[in-house]
Structure formats: C-alpha cells, structure tokens
Amino acid sequence: MAKRIDSTPKKDGYRMPGEFEPQRQIWMIWPERPDNWRNGAKPAQRAFANVAIAISQFEPVTMVASREQYANCRNMLPPEIRVVEMSNDDAWMRDCGPTFVVNDKGCVRGIDWDFNAWGGLVDGLYFPWANDDAIAQKVCEIEGVDTYRTPGFVLEGGSIHVDGEGTLITTEMCLLSEGRNPHMTKEQIEEQLKEYLNLEKIIWIKDGIDPEETNGHIDDVACFVRPGEAACIWTDDPANPFYEEAQAAYKTLSEATDAKGRKLKVHKLCLTKKPCLLSGAETIDAVEGTLPREDGEVCIASYMNFLIVNGGVVVPQYDDENDKLALEQIQAMFPDRKVVGVSTKEVVFGGGNIHCITQQQPAGR
Amino acid sequence: MAKRIDSTPKKDGYRMPGEFEPQRQIWMIWPERPDNWRNGAKPAQRAFANVAIAISQFEPVTMVASREQYANCRNMLPPEIRVVEMSNDDAWMRDCGPTFVVNDKGCVRGIDWDFNAWGGLVDGLYFPWANDDAIAQKVCEIEGVDTYRTPGFVLEGGSIHVDGEGTLITTEMCLLSEGRNPHMTKEQIEEQLKEYLNLEKIIWIKDGIDPEETNGHIDDVACFVRPGEAACIWTDDPANPFYEEAQAAYKTLSEATDAKGRKLKVHKLCLTKKPCLLSGAETIDAVEGTLPREDGEVCIASYMNFLIVNGGVVVPQYDDENDKLALEQIQAMFPDRKVVGVSTKEVVFGGGNIHCITQQQPAGR
Numbered sequence: 001m002a003k004r005i006d007s008t009p010k011k012d013g014y015r016m017p018g019e020f021e022p023q024r025q026i027w028m029i030w031p032e033r034p035d036n037w038r039n040g041a042k043p044a045q046r047a048f049a050n051v052a053i054a055i056s057q058f059e060p061v062t063m064v065a066s067r068e069q070y071a072n073c074r075n076m077l078p079p080e081i082r083v084v085e086m087s088n089d090d091a092w093m094r095d096c097g098p099t100f101v102v103n104d105k106g107c108v109r110g111i112d113w114d115f116n117a118w119g120g121l122v123d124g125l126y127f128p129w130a131n132d133d134a135i136a137q138k139v140c141e142i143e144g145v146d147t148y149r150t151p152g153f154v155l156e157g158g159s160i161h162v163d164g165e166g167t168l169i170t171t172e173m174c175l176l177s178e179g180r181n182p183h184m185t186k187e188q189i190e191e192q193l194k195e196y197l198n199l200e201k202i203i204w205i206k207d208g209i210d211p212e213e214t215n216g217h218i219d220d221v222a223c224f225v226r227p228g229e230a231a232c233i234w235t236d237d238p239a240n241p242f243y244e245e246a247q248a249a250y251k252t253l254s255e256a257t258d259a260k261g262r263k264l265k266v267h268k269l270c271l272t273k274k275p276c277l278l279s280g281a282e283t284i285d286a287v288e289g290t291l292p293r294e295d296g297e298v299c300i301a302s303y304m305n306f307l308i309v310n311g312g313v314v315v316p317q318y319d320d321e322n323d324k325l326a327l328e329q330i331q332a333m334f335p336d337r338k339v340v341g342v343s344t345k346e347v348v349f350g351g352g353n354i355h356c357i358t359q360q361q362p363a364g365r
Numbered sequence: 366m367a368k369r370i371d372s373t374p375k376k377d378g379y380r381m382p383g384e385f386e387p388q389r390q391i392w393m394i395w396p397e398r399p400d401n402w403r404n405g406a407k408p409a410q411r412a413f414a415n416v417a418i419a420i421s422q423f424e425p426v427t428m429v430a431s432r433e434q435y436a437n438c439r440n441m442l443p444p445e446i447r448v449v450e451m452s453n454d455d456a457w458m459r460d461c462g463p464t465f466v467v468n469d470k471g472c473v474r475g476i477d478w479d480f481n482a483w484g485g486l487v488d489g490l491y492f493p494w495a496n497d498d499a500i501a502q503k504v505c506e507i508e509g510v511d512t513y514r515t516p517g518f519v520l521e522g523g524s525i526h527v528d529g530e531g532t533l534i535t536t537e538m539c540l541l542s543e544g545r546n547p548h549m550t551k552e553q554i555e556e557q558l559k560e561y562l563n564l565e566k567i568i569w570i571k572d573g574i575d576p577e578e579t580n581g582h583i584d585d586v587a588c589f590v591r592p593g594e595a596a597c598i599w600t601d602d603p604a605n606p607f608y609e610e611a612q613a614a615y616k617t618l619s620e621a622t623d624a625k626g627r628k629l630k631v632h633k634l635c636l637t638k639k640p641c642l643l644s645g646a647e648t649i650d651a652v653e654g655t656l657p658r659e660d661g662e663v664c665i666a667s668y669m670n671f672l673i674v675n676g677g678v679v680v681p682q683y684d685d686e687n688d689k690l691a692l693e694q695i696q697a698m699f700p701d702r703k704v705v706g707v708s709t710k711e712v713v714f715g716g717g718n719i720h721c722i723t724q725q726q727p728a729g730r
Binding site for chain 2: 002003004067070071074079080082083084085086087131134137138141142144
C-alpha cells in the first residue's frame, strides 16, 4: 500500500499545499512523558483532548497513543475521534509527523524527514528519539500514502510555512542551527526545500522566539493566511521580551515579495500582555537527559501557534488579557472561518502549542 | 469514527458473511514470541511473510506488528502489504481479531468478543493476554468500523464457520469447554451466537482434533465451501490418529440440514499421510506459564486450515505425501478459484495454520 519513492516531489509534480487548503484530517499524539508534562501528564491530556474535540467539529481527528496509554486515551476522547496505537517519544506531531504533498489530480504523498528531537546530540531536547522518527512512516503506512525520505536531512514541520504557490517562510535560527544540517550551506538547504516542497522562493526571517527549545520555529512567529497574505506577531511595546524579534520579522515580511512576485500583505497578531510562567515544576519528573525545569521560567505562549482547519481556526488561549484581542485579530484575517479558542496553558508548559501538536493531512481524491 | 454499539447485530440487521463472500482485506499479526516459535521466531516470520505474499496476489493484506518488530516486519514484507503497529501477545488474528458483520447496504461492523488465550486460567495457553484482547477494537478503530462488545462471553474466530445464510458449524469440545463460558448452558450459548451472528441454525460437531491447544477449533475439521456445501476432514484408515474425529464429524455434517432446510453436500478433504512432528524444540525458550515443548510431539497439521480469499484459496502444505492430493481436492471444491499452496510447517510448530493466523474483513460500500 505505502511505498518509498526514490524521486522527489518536484520531479513528480507534487507540492506542499497551504494549511488553508482543504484537509482530510488532523493527526495528533497523546502526551504522557512525566519528565516533560506536569502531574503525570494528566492536565496535558485534558488539554490535548480539548484541542482534538475543538478540531473534530470541523474535520476528522486521529490521535495516536502508545501501548501504555491507548486505553486511557480512548476513554478520554469521544468516539468520533479515531485512536491508533503508535510508539512515541513525546507529543509533537507537527515536528515528527509527515509533511504531506499533493499533485493536480488530488494524489497525496508524504515526506518523511529525518527527526532528531530539535538538535540531536548538539542541543536536542531528549534522547532517544527513534520512536518519534518512525512516526511519519507509520502514519503514511496507515493511510496507504507513498512516502519520500530525506536521509541525512533534518527538518521539523513547525519550522516551515508555505503559501501553496511556491513560497516558503522559515527562520535562519532554526534551519541553519548547528544541531540540524551543519554539513549543508544555506543554498543547499534552499535547494533541498525547493526540491521536496516544490518551491521557487524562500523568505528567511532571522530569529524565532524560542531559541532554547525549537531553535526558533516559524510557527510561533508568522504564517500564511492565504496566498499573498501573511500574519506576523507584533508588539510596539519595547519592554516586551519579544519586541525585537517581532519587529524584525514584521519588517522582513512586509518588505518581501512571494514566488508570484506579489508584495505580501502582513496582518499583525498581538502577543500576550504578560509572560506565561511555569508553576508546579516539582510535579515534573527530574530525569537525566531532559531539560531541568523550574517554577517561574518563561514558557513560550504565542497566539500565532493556531491551526487552520476546514472552515475554522483553532486558537490557543492563555487566561491573558490579550486572549480576546487575539481571537478578534485572527477572525479579521479569516472572515469566512469560525474562530475557536481553546485554553492550552498546559501545552505551553510542555513546550509548544496547538500548531506544534497537530499535523494536517490534505484532502485527496 | 469507531463507536461501541449497545444493540446486537441481529437487531440491527447485520449478519456474518461466509468466508467465500467478497472481502476488502486480510488482517494478520507478525509472530515474535521466542517461547512459542522456534529460533527466535525467524523461520515463522518467513512463513508468515510467505502467507501474506500469497494472499496479496488476490487482495490487500494488513500485517500488525509490535513496536519491537515493526521495522523488521516492514523490511521483510513487500511494500504492497500494509504494516501497522499493534501490541500483541502472539500471532493468531483469527482468534483475537474482530468477527466482521455486514448489512444489506454494505455497511460493515465488528464484533469484539472476549478473548482469554483459549481457556483463560483454566487451560489457556499463555498469560497475560490483555494485548491480544485489545486487538479486535484496535483493528476496527483503524478502519473506522463500529463495534459490538460481548463482555463476559468468550469466543475465538477459529471456533466458528458460517454459510452467511443463517447456519453456523462449531464443536462442543470448544464452545462448551470449562475455560470459556462455563456459566452458560449450551442453549444460552446458541442464543448468544444467533443474536450476534444473525443465525437460525447451529450444527454441533462433537470433537475437534487439537484438544490440548484450542480445545478443538472447527477450522481444523470442517468449513463451508458455499451455502449448502461443506468440506470435512476424512480418512478411512483406522490407524490415523484422527480417524474417529474425522468419521464422526463427516457423519454429523452429512446428516445435517442447514438454516434453509437444505441437506448439506459434504466434500471430503484428506489428512496428512504422516503426523507432523516437532523438531528443534531446544530453540524454543522455556518460560514459566507456557506449554513445555519436546521434540517428537505431534503438531496439528490439517489441510482444512486453508483461507478463502477473493478469487483464490490459500492452502497449507507440509512436505507430506498428501500435499498434492489436498490441493486437488480443494481445487475440485472451488473450480472458479485459483488454489495456491504455501509451506507452513513453521506455523504448525507454533500451534496453528493459515486460517488461524488470518482474519478477513468483508467488502463494504
């Protein structure tokens, strides 16, 4: 059913569609690591369930869960959400899952990038990561989707956004990091992305906002709303910890033209008023090989980490003064979609958000 | 996607189709237990692969494999066979997998019987069996097939055969065994089967031929070839160890009428000339809680344990003098199907055969 293809998507006429294009379903991974999630991952599981339920009002969701958590996961989710057993090292389907590509006839294939836990032995977040690295292939296998592999080329889905018409945005901080593809020049990385995602233009933003975790994934900073239009985090308060990164990203995007030669329209999206601070760190197992955690450390809580689904947008909420403003700004970007907020502070405490824990499978034939 | 239904198939208009009706795919489990299979299960894995490959010339096959064996299984099978991760306790999909039922509109549902390793704490073959018991639900979940459950009612797929028109054949030795449903009378068991498989008539054969293992599953003794016609093991050699069981089963079937009032036509199928004897028992891990194994013990090798697939029949072969005769007899029963033999001595050494290690999912809409 699912074969490995030795060609490249560009050669075969496949391209990565924009997240705003029609989707077949959303994939997620059930969280469980007690050395990453507070209180034995129980509050995180509730939050993941709420995200899955919010998405499932728009389209199907498949949650994968380990052997150990399968029964609990099945019991915590409503029956319309499919649960499939799959070993994992943590819960970030955006980054270890496949990147799907489509052709003009509606055929769908998957790209199985190398995954090394955001930096491998250089500055990766856990070891080992073999279960996570196998997830892309296992997902495609279940769906009967043929796959491309990129041995020796490390990429996470959260480090890229495309407009589906030949343009990609990413960050230098991540893609040029020491822990990913240090053997490749920036030009070689560009070539690789163009060949696998079928692109003509890559817009490089310098920095992301979480250097310690994903080395600055784009999906906390900016995304495409539709071809010709992007969204970007924004603050005019110089006291905001992300002021410089937001200003710089906005400037880069505003001055950029896309693959079709269009000057991008850039929508501004607010940041939280207050930083999101970790509490309850003492309920996270302290284990050699994972980052030590402390109460009061700043967790990255970006409203940009929303997910676009069929007819909707699912947006993180943090009990912050700006929650409502973020929903309004996103609604203004997507006037034809229903915008739904989900409280995801628990996901933030684990190191990501709605976009990080999901991966869309595009609609096919 | 997959819901638990509190009704029964009969109430909802669903019935179990005959194995000879159109199928969507075949499910199998990859073998690995070193305390059941010789030489670390490597020869058995080759045999299972050969069975899967033989089936895949007729219809799709999904092989489920544990986390530990996933990569090896994927590498040992051709790409057209789908591999899905699934925890298991051993490799008998016929017995722990779902029994599928269909309705007139082509909707498919699954029955998730209780599974207790062929006798639970009374005379079951291994402990624990929780992973196997969860397989039926996991298979249905992947396919988006709704399920019926039968809490407190133990049944294995290998203990029943149906004609798809209201008739079931089974053995008293198995269904009335102490280790399955001792709290139920024969009449109550009949009622349960009629309600879940949508039957009017149950034909009881007294004994199977493997009392020590499955307590005499029907699928080593007899099956339906098509409505109104059965096949039954046969020998007229009183020295054959299964002479009495074969004679008795043939007599019962020959005298039986089915749910439609038809007198059954019964095709005779030979037994092996020589018994199949275990060798290499010293390469099977000796572990507390599993049956001790010794060289020279008789392994049950019945030609009846074939699988009917779309346009074909896949038949076990044992390097026995009667291998060819069995193929000829089965070809005569199924003149419109291609009959394919596969060498499965290694599967026999583990306690079953082609029918035991497969489960058909009927074609649906």
